[in-house]
Amino acid sequence: MSKKVKVSAPGKIILSGEHAVVYGKPEIIGAINQRLEVTIKELESSTKSLIFSSQEPSGLLEFGTKKIFKILGKYPKKALEICVDSEIPIGSGLGSSAALAVAITTALFKFFNQTIDRKKINEIAYEIEKRQHGTPSGGDNTVVTYGGFLWYRKETESFKFFKPLRFSSDKLSEFVLINTGRPMETTGEMVAIVKYLYNRNKKRVEEILNGIEEVTRQMLIAFDQAETKKIMLAIKKNEQLLEKLEVVSPFAKRIIREIEKKGGSAKICGAGGKRKGSGILLAFHPKKEVIFKLTEKWSLPTFEVKLGEEGVKIEKN
Ligand code: MEV
Numbered sequence: 001m002s003k004k005v006k007v008s009a010p011g012k013i014i015l016s017g018e019h020a021v022v023y024g025k026p027e028i029i030g031a032i033n034q035r036l037e038v039t040i041k042e043l044e045s046s047t048k049s050l051i052f053s054s055q056e057p058s059g060l061l062e063f064g065t066k067k068i069f070k071i072l073g074k075y076p077k078k079a080l081e082i083c084v085d086s087e088i089p090i091g092s093g094l095g096s097s098a099a100l101a102v103a104i105t106t107a108l109f110k111f112f113n114q115t116i117d118r119k120k121i122n123e124i125a126y127e128i129e130k131r132q133h134g135t136p137s138g139g140d141n142t143v144v145t146y147g148g149f150l151w152y153r154k155e156t157e158s159f160k161f162f163k164p165l166r167f168s169s170d171k172l173s174e175f176v177l178i179n180t181g182r183p184m185e186t187t188g189e190m191v192a193i194v195k196y197l198y199n200r201n202k203k204r205v206e207e208i209l210n211g212i213e214e215v216t217r218q219m220l221i222a223f224d225q226a227e228t229k230k231i232m233l234a235i236k237k238n239e240q241l242l243e244k245l246e247v248v249s250p251f252a253k254r255i256i257r258e259i260e261k262k263g264g265s266a267k268i269c270g271a272g273g274k275r276k277g278s279g280i281l282l283a284f285h286p287k288k289e290v291i292f293k294l295t296e297k298w299s300l301p302t303f304e305v306k307l308g309e310e311g312v313k314i315e316k317n
Helices: 060-072 096-111 118-133 139-146 170-174 187-200 202-224 228-244 250-261 288-297
Strands: 004-016 027-043 050-053 079-086 149-154 160-165 175-179 265-268 280-284 302-304 313-315
Touching (some): 004 202, 004 228, 027 096, 027 139, 027 202, 050 060, 060 096, 060 118, 079 096, 118 139, 118 187, 175 288, 202 228, 228 250, 250 280, 250 288, 288 302
Parallel strands (some): 050 079
Antiparallel strands (some): 027 149, 265 280
């Protein structure tokens, strides 16, 4: 029988710390219950061709596959069909590219009978992420690899610190995600926008980044104490600082202001978007229905999400 391998990896949500994490600040990041699946099938064909099937348009799958062959020094003996099937919206802040990088790496490890070593897989996925993001923090691929919630910090290129967080809070189930539309900019472009701002006014941007670090610490305490008001306040402050970094579009700001008026709070999560859509918003309200009612008015896809889910795993065929 021809060989077949199936692997799934989760998407991610940044509770606090996006963009600042690129500058060595901490972030709180969690794996979610929307997953991406990679299937590798060996074909009975005399040519050693590779057939890719994926919704993502950027060629990341092909790039990643060839890079992993090179790193492992292993190449398939027969033709392979590599398919991606994903529930994670592409380029919208939920870690679709990290999930793809981690899943294809794990699938090829399994295909070539390598030990499933999460540390190695994470390192390779980080290298693949560089093609997509330029200078990624490495947080996305790390949480996709290990799952759960992480306190993550990139100290230097070669030293990235992370520790699992255990939140018992039922407040986590009160989050709602709103899709404001796929940003016109890529994550790499959004990171470059912040870099440009930083180079123009280092002092001001450093103040903003320090502010985000403080809010991330407040968020940690708020979850530990399961304090709704503190959680909402931390989200609101985080959003204000992200707006100062110019990564939130006028459209997303309008939605967020309305949620705030109704007693909730919301922030972009991930790189954001400047011109039209800002990707996914992480919204919180003690009564979720209030958010659903609001977003119905704008016809924006809104859904509940489970946080702290399992990292990459091998699926049964
Ligand atoms: C992207 O999901 C989050 C950013 O902080 C970039 C990164 O961490 O690499 C914007």
